[in-house]
Amino acid sequence: MKKSMGAKTLVFPTPVWVVGTYDKGGKPNMMTVAWGGICCSMPPCVAVSLRKATYTYGSLMERKAFTVNVPSEVHCREADYIGIVSGKNTDKFAVTGLTPVRSEFVDAPYVGEFPLVLECQLIRTVEIGLHTQFIGEIKDVKADESVLGVDLDESVLGARGLPSMDKVKPILYAPEMGTYHAIGRNLGRAYSIGKTIGKKG
């Protein structure tokens, strides 16, 4: 029997991503978001939602570019901190000791210490309510050499040299509960493990 929880933003999982921008004066800033996701394959696009009250909102409107940085679980405390304080009055890079690196393709800084980063050009804003959704075209993805590898099948995937979720160790957020989680064990290959369902053996 299901119990009604009311109308709320309660779904699992949400990501923990850090959005990097330059402000209008060129100062690098970052903020943590859990409201976001991939929204198109061609062109490759990712969406993040921000409140107008955030310092990043103004920077993003000005610069039309952002990065999505995936912190590894070792940086969970920093990711939390980056979501608590405002770039308006705090240099979050200085306080955390994280390094802003100028992107190759867009006018935004990425976080040097985070293993997986996306350089995004703003292509659309969607006003929804408290949050505005920013849709960015992914111009490049960059990954640390140390997270490239294999999840399941080295013979197939190893040669591709792609980032592995087991090595990136992204953080998950549980809305309402307000907890962070690590990723867990591999459950199998997509477009594969379900193939036998409905097939007569």
Add this chain to the structure above:
Amino acid sequence: MKKSMGAKTLVFPTPVWVVGTYDKGGKPNMMTVAWGGICCSMPPCVAVSLRKATYTYGSLMERKAFTVNVPSEVHCREADYIGIVSGKNTDKFAVTGLTPVRSEFVDAPYVGEFPLVLECQLIRTVEIGLHTQFIGEIKDVKADESVLGVDLDESVLGARGLPSMDKVKPILYAPEMGTYHAIGRNLGRAYSIGKTIGKKG
């Protein structure tokens, strides 16, 4: 040193959600998506992106309503299957043995066996490219009694009776690698574990 991976939809994690709709004849259908996320807190909204070629696309345009169903890891094979075959020529509920349940607030079916479901009214479509983004206002969230509980601190959270990520056990998807993962251990409380950063002890 970061290595460029090119412009692709490569970010971790993405969710594994099953979108439920009725087609124009009233037949319940479902499809698996990994392109989606929460996009606004007020009104509470979730976005999912679908290709025009999917059967669900037409149903959603017709009915203006959908559910987001969070499968638990025990249903990983079913979730994969639901993403492989089309509702155009397959009754995925019949084949998987999952149960379509009429939503309370919107014109769409939810998956009875999945522990956490969102009933959503379509409020906006955003044409991006290969994918169209569907923004739904969350009219209600429903959860199985068995997943309500506590992640960290029973004294604070237990009384709230909210779904726990530890009990829902949602599935994660790793784009490009094409693997599914379980969630892992609790890493701490949001808006809390980062508070001491930058503070002089």
